[in-house]
Amino acid sequence: MERKTVVVVGHGMVGHRFVEALRSRDEAGVWQVIVLSEEKLAAYDRVGLSSYVGIWETSALALPGNDYEGDDLVQVRLGVRADSIDKAARKVTTSTGDVIGYDALVLATGSYAWVPPVPGADTEGCFVYRTLEDLDGIRATAEAAGPGAVGVVVGGGLLGLEAANALRLLGMTPHVIEYNNWLMPAQVDEGGGAILEKLVTELGLAVHTGVGTSSVEADAAAPLAEKLTVKLSDDSELRAALVVFAAGVRPRDEIAKTAGIEVGPRGGVITDLGLRTSDPSIYAIGEVAAVEGVCYGLVAPGYSTAEVVADRLLGGEGEFPGADMSTKLKLLGVDVASFGDAHAKTEGALSVVLHDAAKGTYAKLVVSDDAQTLLGGILVGDATQYSALRPLVGRPLPADPAALISPAGAELGADALPDDAQICSCNNVSKGSICGAIADGACDVPAIKSCTNAGTSCGGCVPMLKKLLEQSGVEVSKSLCEHFSQSRAELFHIIQSTGIRTFSGLIAKYGKGTGCDICKPTVASILASTSSDHILDGEQASLQDTNDHFLANLQKNGTYSVVPRMPGGEVTADQLITIGEIAKEFDLYVKVTGGQRIDLFGARVEQLPLIWKRLVDVGMESGHAYGKSLRTVKSCVGSTWCRYGQQDSVGMAVLLERRYRGLRSPHKLKLAVSGCARECAEARGKDVGVIATENGWNLYVGGNGGLTPKHAVLLAGELDDETLISYIDRYLMFYIRTADRLQRTAPWQEALEGGIDYLKAVVCDDSLGIAADLEAAMAKHVDGYKDEWAAVLEDEGKLSRFVSFVNAPEESDPTIGFDESGERKVPVLLGIPELPVSASQATEPATHGK
């Protein structure tokens, strides 16, 4: 067999994909491949370019398999450019003077960064955002200028915002200049652009829209940080350390042009659907290709072109299938998604927009003129619905469009999708092929990934894969996390029956690794539910979530809030005065909570014990208004004062709150007691709700607020005090022992086989014969309860942990700040995260200590 040669010009993502595709299909070895790469690095993940910032290690971006090790039929020549093509002789001449004959030539030269014709755009300190080398240059300039220096990005599209984020990570203050009236004009509309601008501005970017860049001038005398003056079309000026042009890309088609291959009027090598250029032995793929005149600037269509050419070289008849230009991104941590006819260009198209400026979200659906068919959409700020909506493009809407994007609206089930709906747009995988893989035995997401490729690129469709798994009846793993294959309920049983009392003992015998923020608090909660040890004793201290660790509620700026316990909402005048004094003395923001308590915000770690001490002195404790434990028992005024009250609801609420305080559970617990059927305590919205009747108490269970509110259902009626309490004991302890992690009471009792009737049998009729055991466990908790905050005050060792800095216990954290200029005191967050300094400041060798 005579071997043929294909020369690939360019080793980017698409060039690499082509080589892989060809080599994996060309089993007979018909083709030998020579790749010419102008860059000194083999193919790397250019889409992930920004992740180079902070790592500064090129190997982290290398594409897997880009060295073709062990494959004698592939030769990569790095740092070698193709200079010219002789079509007639079928030869390429390289920058090193080599002349390579070919049977087929594949142009994969990609794009270059386009720099708008701005006077001074070539001044030193001006960059483009395209290669790792560009990033190295930007980094050196940013570091020389020092932290906080201004960096101007010309271009407010996708690439511009990425570049701005890179500057932010380098400690600069980025300014983004966008000629259009809003950011990312190609993907989102004006409303979405406005929300995007608000969100990125909050992250520390300055945004200038609707202005052009007029010139860049260097001032030799100015300090590095202000070396450049950037003039804008509105006559304003910015002093900057550097300018990054990220205004777009253009196909690198000059080698084709010189060789007399047809190129499009706006650039790009013209090809047919088989990616063949005007010369039949020359193909173009990726961003340099203008397929039937259209250039595609995304990697997914680029990959398709690579696959088609690999197929063609082996005699196939593959054709470019067209491209889905949908995009979903997380830019600077802000979700942006755009799919289908996002700009409503279809005739008669209607738009439904949900614009929540307060929450910072924007959602738009574009539908056909009869509002029956989904055409496209835009999501900014929250793109969780993307994976469910995008496959529906061109199909009938399963629900009212407004409901689909409303936060309280319909959740799109996977069953709403037809089999040919595309679930993974990156790799073009349909719902049918995923369901087929599941039917063939793929029983988790990794298995689906490996046999269908779905979910392997951007990962946006993974939630949908999970839904499809669940819908197919595959039992989705109940394992708690990567460290424990057991569910929470199973771990509870293990701890209960083995007597293991430490996390290290448990993970050594029943788990693996060192744990995480999922399993540690779960085990801490189980240990707390099964003993009366102080939650900060011994090894348990290292398992607690920060709220439990500091026995207060962490707020967004690192301060805590304290909610003094007021059982049933009762409080004495002296206690109320003390709360007021504490608020005044520590300058705390005060708010009455939804659960009849008073919340004191803004306490620094080191102030917590001082506050607790003041509370202890007037007979109060700091309530468990945090963590997964009993929060409050709310009550109405009851028979002692109310004209309608039928029982003493306050007395019962106080009794219940004292009984269950400190009880750790799979999710937070709230109770309420109403003195009559008027239900002023809203007891049926609580996990346990008690409502008085003439003849005693009605007990309701499983009411929840949250995302999917549920009313509690009647468990038993007309109970006396004693029976009521024993039933609540049993109910709560049964829940604590058998629920999953973070499973609220409502979904827990719904999931029990037999539902509420089964629960009635267990709790009221003791059908399992465990009632005495459940009550005994609760009695143990009640007897063992101690004031957790007072216990810290009495323990020097625990107390010493309540400082901002271990080495400077007297210092307060200087980064905590508040804005007190408005009506209410609000926390002020830090501007820019702290950043690495340059290596030049270093003086002494260092290693991680052992």
Next chain:
Amino acid sequence: MTVIDTPGTAVTTTSGWTQACRQDYLIPGRGVAVLLKGGRQAALFLTTDGTLFAVGNIDPFGRAAVMSRGLVGDRGGVPVVASPLLKQAFSLIDGRCLDDDTISLPVYAVRTADGVVSVSNDPVQFVGGTA
């Protein structure tokens, strides 16, 4: 064939140290915040296998100085701390955020002498790359 030189990761030098506390004060699996000379803040951790790590104390997502209060564990064997604010996990080895690879924490060097733990005043640099 091999076309890329994979550079080794070496730690460069730093400008001075701040004493944090005695090592036996640290609770394995728990962190403390250290105020460094020069004003930066580090979150210092002792893991259950006895290794010390220090990373920046400021959560780059939440922009509050709270990393020292996060839970320590591992993800796929990589020692991590999860931010107490929104739970993103950061590698204790190189500071990288495992949930968003565009974000990372600075990493500080740690050393012990006579039972006292010190943290470098400036973050360390991981030098590498072929350029």
